[in-house]
Amino acid sequence: MANSAPRSFLQVAATEEVASPLRVVQIEGLVILKIIKHCKEFSPALVTGQLLGLDVGSVLEVTNCFPFPIREEDEENEAEGANYQLDMMKCLREVNVDNNTVGWYQSTLLGSFQTQELIETFMNYQENIRRCVCIIYDPSRSSQGVLALKALKLSDSFMDLYRSNNFTGEKLREKNLSWVNIFEEIPIKVSNSALISAFMTELEADTPVTQCDYDRLQLSTNPFMERNMEFLIECMDDLSMEQQKFQFHYRSLSRQQAQQQAWLQKRRAENAARKAAGEEPLPEEDPSNPLFKPLPEPSRLDSFLITNQIANYCNQINGVAGQNFSRLYLMKALHEN
Incomplete structure (x- = not known):
C-alpha cells in the first residue's frame, strides 16, 4: 500500500505550477477617479499612492487605492511613511475592504517617468510582492483630450540582469536585451459594477455638450509641443x-x-x-x-x-x-x- 502521509507546506509550494503571466490590469472606475483627482490637485508636483486589490490568475484586479502624504524636502524619516501605510491598511481591513498591496501609482510630467528611482521602487516591491504594477498618470497630457493612464511592470529578463548589476555590452548581447525590453506595458481594463453602469447609462442620454468637448477642437498645442521639445533636447x-x-x-x-x-x-x-x-x-x-x-x-x-x-x-x-x-x-x- 502506497504511503499517503500528508505533505508539508514547503513540499506543496515546491510542486506548485508556475503562475500564468500577467495579461491585464482590471481597475475599477472609482479607483481611476481617485487617482486622477489626487494627481490633478497637486499638479505640477509629483505624487504617489498605494494600489490595493487581488491577484487572480492572469488578471490583476485593482479595487481600491489611497494617497501617500507629501513629505517636506528636509524630512527623511521613512518610518513615518511606512507607519502611515500600515495604519491605512489596518483601517481598511477593519471595514472589510481589500487591503492586499498590488503596486502603486504615481503622477508624471509629460511622460518623464523612466528613471532609476522607478526601477529601484519596482525591485523593492518585488521582494515582497510576486507581481506588482505601477500605474502612471500624466495630468498634462490628459489636458489634451487623452486619458494618459498606463500600467507598467519590469520585464523578467531585465530584473535578472539588474540583480547581477552587470550592464556591460557583452552581458546585454548574451541576454539579448535592448532598451525596449526594460518595461512591459500591461493593458488596462476599466470595470464598474452593474449599478454604476446602469446609472451612467441613465445619465448619458441627457448629458449636454460640455466645455471639455469644445476644448478638444482647440487648434493650438504650442505649450505642450514646446515642453516636449525642451525635454527631448x-x-x-x-x-x-x-x-x-x-x-x-x-x-x-x-x-x-x-x-x-x-x-x-x-x-x-x-x-x-x-x-x-x-x-x-x-x-x-x-x-x-x-x-x-x-x-x-x-x-x-x-x-x-x-x-x-x-x-x-x-x-x-x-x-x-x-x-x-x-x-x-x-x-x-x-x-x-
Missing part, C-alpha cells in the same frame, strides 16, 4: 554625455592595448637576450603589472533609460501632431462648406 544632451563616456572608455582601452603590446615586445626582446645568455626567460604575463588590469566598462543602464525616454517623447510629439493635423483638415472642410 535635454534627453539628447544627456545621451550625448553618455556617449562621450563610452568614447573615453574605448580610447583608454585602445591606449592600454597599445601599451600592452609595447611591453610584450620589450619583454620578448629581453627574453631573447636571456635565452642567448643561457638564462631562464621571464613570463610574458605579469598580473601585478597595472597595464594588464582590465578597465571597468561603464554601465549602459543610464543610456538605455535615456533612449527609452527619448522614444516616449517622440511618440507623444507624433501623437499630438497627428491629432492637430486631423483638426486642421476638419476645420478646412468646414470652411469650404
Whole structure:
C-alpha cells in the first residue's frame, strides 16, 4: 500500500505550477477617479499612492487605492511613511475592504517617468510582492483630450540582469536585451459594477455638450509641443554625455592595448637576450603589472533609460501632431462648406 502521509507546506509550494503571466490590469472606475483627482490637485508636483486589490490568475484586479502624504524636502524619516501605510491598511481591513498591496501609482510630467528611482521602487516591491504594477498618470497630457493612464511592470529578463548589476555590452548581447525590453506595458481594463453602469447609462442620454468637448477642437498645442521639445533636447544632451563616456572608455582601452603590446615586445626582446645568455626567460604575463588590469566598462543602464525616454517623447510629439493635423483638415472642410 502506497504511503499517503500528508505533505508539508514547503513540499506543496515546491510542486506548485508556475503562475500564468500577467495579461491585464482590471481597475475599477472609482479607483481611476481617485487617482486622477489626487494627481490633478497637486499638479505640477509629483505624487504617489498605494494600489490595493487581488491577484487572480492572469488578471490583476485593482479595487481600491489611497494617497501617500507629501513629505517636506528636509524630512527623511521613512518610518513615518511606512507607519502611515500600515495604519491605512489596518483601517481598511477593519471595514472589510481589500487591503492586499498590488503596486502603486504615481503622477508624471509629460511622460518623464523612466528613471532609476522607478526601477529601484519596482525591485523593492518585488521582494515582497510576486507581481506588482505601477500605474502612471500624466495630468498634462490628459489636458489634451487623452486619458494618459498606463500600467507598467519590469520585464523578467531585465530584473535578472539588474540583480547581477552587470550592464556591460557583452552581458546585454548574451541576454539579448535592448532598451525596449526594460518595461512591459500591461493593458488596462476599466470595470464598474452593474449599478454604476446602469446609472451612467441613465445619465448619458441627457448629458449636454460640455466645455471639455469644445476644448478638444482647440487648434493650438504650442505649450505642450514646446515642453516636449525642451525635454527631448535635454534627453539628447544627456545621451550625448553618455556617449562621450563610452568614447573615453574605448580610447583608454585602445591606449592600454597599445601599451600592452609595447611591453610584450620589450619583454620578448629581453627574453631573447636571456635565452642567448643561457638564462631562464621571464613570463610574458605579469598580473601585478597595472597595464594588464582590465578597465571597468561603464554601465549602459543610464543610456538605455535615456533612449527609452527619448522614444516616449517622440511618440507623444507624433501623437499630438497627428491629432492637430486631423483638426486642421476638419476645420478646412468646414470652411469650404
